Each structure stands twice: as structure tokens, then as C-alpha cells.
Amino acid sequence: MTPSRTALRAATAAVCAAVLATTGLTAAPAAGAATAGHGRAAAPAVRFVDITGDGGVTLKAHVTTPAHADGSRRYPLVVLPTSWAMPRVEYLAQAAKLAAEGYVVIGYNVRGFWRSGGEIETAGPRDVADASKVIDWALAHTPADPAKVGMGGVSYGAGISLLTAAQDRRVRAVTALSGWGDLIDSIYSGRTQHLQATALLGAAGALAGRPGPELRAVLQDFLGSNLAKEKDMIAWGKKRSPASYVDRINANGAAIMLGNAWGDSLFPPNQYADFFEKLKGPKRLEFRPGDHATAEGLGLFGLPNDTWSHAREWFDHYLKGADNGVDRAAPVQLKPRSTGTYEGYHSWREVASGQRRIALDGTRTLRTGLDSGADGGLVFLSSMLDQLLHLPPTASIPLLPRSLAAVWQSEPYRTAQRIRGTASLHTTLTGTAESGTAVAYLYDVDALGIGRLVTHAPYTFHDRTPGAPFGVDLDLFSTAYDVPAGHRLAVVVDTADPLYIAHNPRGAKLTLSSPASAPSSLTVPVRD
Numbered sequence: 001m002t003p004s005r006t007a008l009r010a011a012t013a014a015v016c017a018a019v020l021a022t023t024g025l026t027a028a029p030a031a032g033a034a035t036a037g038h039g040r041a042a043a044p045a046v047r048f049v050d051i052t053g054d055g056g057v058t059l060k061a062h063v064t065t066p067a068h069a070d071g072s073r074r075y076p077l078v079v080l081p082t083s084w085a086m087p088r089v090e091y092l093a094q095a096a097k098l099a100a101e102g103y104v105v106i107g108y109n110v111r112g113f114w115r116s117g118g119e120i121e122t123a124g125p126r127d128v129a130d131a132s133k134v135i136d137w138a139l140a141h142t143p144a145d146p147a148k149v150g151m152g153g154v155s156y157g158a159g160i161s162l163l164t165a166a167q168d169r170r171v172r173a174v175t176a177l178s179g180w181g182d183l184i185d186s187i188y189s190g191r192t193q194h195l196q197a198t199a200l201l202g203a204a205g206a207l208a209g210r211p212g213p214e215l216r217a218v219l220q221d222f223l224g225s226n227l228a229k230e231k232d233m234i235a236w237g238k239k240r241s242p243a244s245y246v247d248r249i250n251a252n253g254a255a256i257m258l259g260n261a262w263g264d265s266l267f268p269p270n271q272y273a274d275f276f277e278k279l280k281g282p283k284r285l286e287f288r289p290g291d292h293a294t295a296e297g298l299g300l301f302g303l304p305n306d307t308w309s310h311a312r313e314w315f316d317h318y319l320k321g322a323d324n325g326v327d328r329a330a331p332v333q334l335k336p337r338s339t340g341t342y343e344g345y346h347s348w349r350e351v352a353s354g355q356r357r358i359a360l361d362g363t364r365t366l367r368t369g370l371d372s373g374a375d376g377g378l379v380f381l382s383s384m385l386d387q388l389l390h391l392p393p394t395a396s397i398p399l400l401p402r403s404l405a406a407v408w409q410s411e412p413y414r415t416a417q418r419i420r421g422t423a424s425l426h427t428t429l430t431g432t433a434e435s436g437t438a439v440a441y442l443y444d445v446d447a448l449g450i451g452r453l454v455t456h457a458p459y460t461f462h463d464r465t466p467g468a469p470f471g472v473d474l475d476l477f478s479t480a481y482d483v484p485a486g487h488r489l490a491v492v493v494d495t496a497d498p499l500y501i502a503h504n505p506r507g508a509k510l511t512l513s514s515p516a517s518a519p520s521s522l523t524v525p526v527r528d
Helices: 005-023 088-100 125-141 156-167 183-187 195-208 213-223 227-239 242-252 269-278 294-301 306-320 381-389
Strands: 045-052 058-065 075-081 104-108 144-154 171-177 255-261 283-288 332-334 343-345 354-359 364-367 394-396 406-409 417-421 424-431 436-445 450-461 470-475 479-483 488-494 509-513 521-526
Touching: 045 088, 045 125, 058 088, 058 125, 075 088, 075 125, 075 156, 075 306, 088 104, 088 294, 088 306, 104 125, 125 144, 125 156, 144 156, 144 306, 156 171, 156 242, 171 306, 183 227, 183 269, 195 213, 213 227, 242 269, 255 269, 255 294, 255 306, 269 283, 283 306, 294 306, 294 381, 354 406, 354 488, 364 488, 424 436, 436 509, 436 521, 450 470, 450 479, 450 488
Parallel strands: 075 104, 075 144, 144 171, 171 255, 255 283, 283 332
Antiparallel strands: 045 058, 058 104, 332 343, 354 521, 364 509, 394 450, 406 488, 417 479, 417 521, 424 470, 424 509, 424 521, 436 450, 436 488
């Protein structure tokens, strides 16, 4: 059900009042500087405006300007499209910080959400055209400098910012937090539907926005496993993937900062790292513990947050020319899940300096369709617990039923193992049906046999000849995790996980083998 206009107005007004109270912004009915009162320094001025987007759609926005802006000079511009289902006040706290440092900032509700017009385009061409219209409006109605335009945002806003940087040469810097490079590789990795993530996005879109017929059809086909529409769904997603336009981004030359969490339930880190490697201009990649948008979430309330601090430094250098060192720092910055310090690397390829190989020998035959007890947890909750309390999903490895889960373990490691990067699995599968799903997990196992999830990934096949073996290569989701000395690594493969839609017919079996011509193994990247 779509929210009523009255309910949206009431909710927006309440959120606006709360955010204004916490940020110290001064509401102003028209453009101009806020004045100091009662002996205090003047606060940045904020006003709420309507901007005409592509095709005449009204976009609800807020404009925050430096306190002493009087029209005598131009300021760098930062445009912030909202996250999926978030109201336009999402960025008011960060807008206040940017305006206090000399930026004009526009945050706006993307089309199809809340009181902005139109229907949800899911980062389609109209969303990109809207972003360019917002830039046009800012250059015409604010003291924004046309030569110093930046974009950024969280999640949906990150994706739209990257896509706009490919189409609009005026965008000189982007900070894309918890975004995506490849939409299909995010929600359909391993040819497996990410059930909980996609259902959550669909529900949030229906609650706070107006999904159009195209989005409704895509979600129905995707969640309904309509393989006849698979090529169409993939084409729809590729059209909305910044990776599809990386050559244009490189040609336009915008400085791109990417930030994400190791446990992002919506946009796993692999696809962002792959996108980062294809960028040729100034670039930066940051990974931290947490789930989707949790690394930068507190910064939206104005609280100290290194993700947003780094984003402002990025804008300061590439829009204002500040000599703050971001261009000289290592472009890859990783915060491992077990420590609170950053590690710098010159490229993603250099993150790992060695490998540990776990042989997946022998033959294992599994009954499919039942959860063995090994799984990736719950969307958002599990990775947040890992971020805040270092409590990832766990499983008792000795107690996993071997009829449902194939298990291999290393010997205990004498020294700590610093896993850095992307573990990869190679095996040979044989199914009794033409379709099937397997999920691979890597666990850190202590002396009691309790395994803490390090990483995992799903894999689905279709149109295979029953009884005919075939090779599988699967990248697990990238991570940075320290395995203590004395612990083992365990590889577990089963056929069901609540995070994903499985394609195992009733009564089917799945066999994993290790032929001499292509031995099965899991390769773990480490930093020696």
C-alpha cells in the first residue's frame, strides 16, 4: 500500500523538525545567509524547495548554504540523492557540516519516493536525468560553482551518483557509500536470487514509494524464479550498473571514492572491488566491518563518523583543491573485522600476499533442500552483530549432519592467519536433477569445534544433464578476518540457506567430488 499524501506530509514534517533541532541548521524561507543570534556564530541556512526533474516531475529537495553566502562568490556544489525509501532530510546533518566548510549542498528525494513525483525507476535513465536537472537548478538558483560539482550519497544515492558521473561531465568528484558497481552481481551472484535482500528492498519501496509496472514485473519474475525472463532481468540490471559505463566514467575523469562494509547484505564487497579495479582516474576504496549502510549510518545523525569524514576530505581535495593528502594516501583502505585500525594498500590485487589451500578431497553426496545448520545468518542483523559485538553467525562443526553438509577442515594453524581478499572454491558437482543450489561457507573453528562464519557464497545451476559431472568455480564474498593461532579453517557446503532462493527439486541429491584431473580445493588469500 502506498502511503497517503497526508501521512507523508506529517512524517516529513516531524523528521524535518527533529533533524533541524539536532543539527543547529537555520530554516529559511528563501535563499540567503542565516544570521547569528544571541552572540552565537551564524549557522548554515537550509530551505526546502521543489525542483523540476526530467519530464516535469517534482523533486522535493533541501538546499543548505554557507552562513555568510551573499552572492558575491561561488561555492563548490555537492548533490546528494536520497537512499532507497529514505526521506529528503536524510542528509541534513552532513549538509550542515559541508555548508559550514563552504559548500552549497542539495539533498533531494529521488523520483517515486515520498512526496517527489513519478514512479520508482530503480536508478534508471530518468533518475540520472533528474540528477542533471538538480545540478542545472543549483547553478541557476544558488551560489554554486559550475566548475566544482560533486555528488554522493548512501546506497541508492551512491548508485545514482556513479551513474550520473558517467553521463554528466560536470560531476568532478563522487563519494559512493554502500553502493553498487554491478547490480546483477549484487542480488543475483552465483545465479542465485538473494531472497531476503530483494524482498526487503521491494517491501521498503512499496511502503515509502510508488513502484512502477516495470519494477513490479521485474520483482515478480525475479522472486518467482521465472527463468524465461532471466535474460531480460539481467539486461534490466546491467542498464542500472555503473560498471556498464566505466569507460564513460573514466573518460569524464571524475574522482571516485567507494565505501562499503564487509557484510553488506544488499551489495556484497566483491562487485565493488571489481568495479574499483576498472577505474582509471583518481580513486579510493574503503571497506569496514558492518552491513549495508551501518558503517556510515551514525554520521547521518551528525555523530562523529570516519566514513563521512573521509568523504568530506575527498570533496575538499577534488573540489576545493585542499592539500590534505588524500591523493597521496594508499588508495585501498581496509579495516579488518577483528581490529579497529586501517590497513593501506596500493591496489586491491595487492591486499593478499599469499594463499592457504584446503583440499576438498573425497566424494560427498548430500540430500538437498534441508538446512544443515550452516547458514549466512539474517539480512542486516548478523553483520551488525559482527560489527558491534564481533558475533558472526556460528555453527558447531562436529554436529553438522553429514548427510546434509559436506565438511572439510585444515589442521590447526600454529600462527594467526590474516585472511585478506576473496577466497575461491573449485569443485566438481553432479546433480540428480537439471537444476540445483549449493552454498559454500568458510568457518574459523576453535578447539571446541565452534565455527565462526568468515565468509560464504551461493551457487545455482540450471539446464544440466542429470548424472553428468561439471566443474564449478565460485568466489566467496571478500573479507578481512584474522584467524587466531591454534584455530582451524573449515569448509562447509550445503544446499539451503534462508538468505537465498534454492533450486533443488524434491528428492534430489548433489554430489561433490575431486577428480585427479581437476582436484577440488578452497584457496584462501592471506597477508603473510
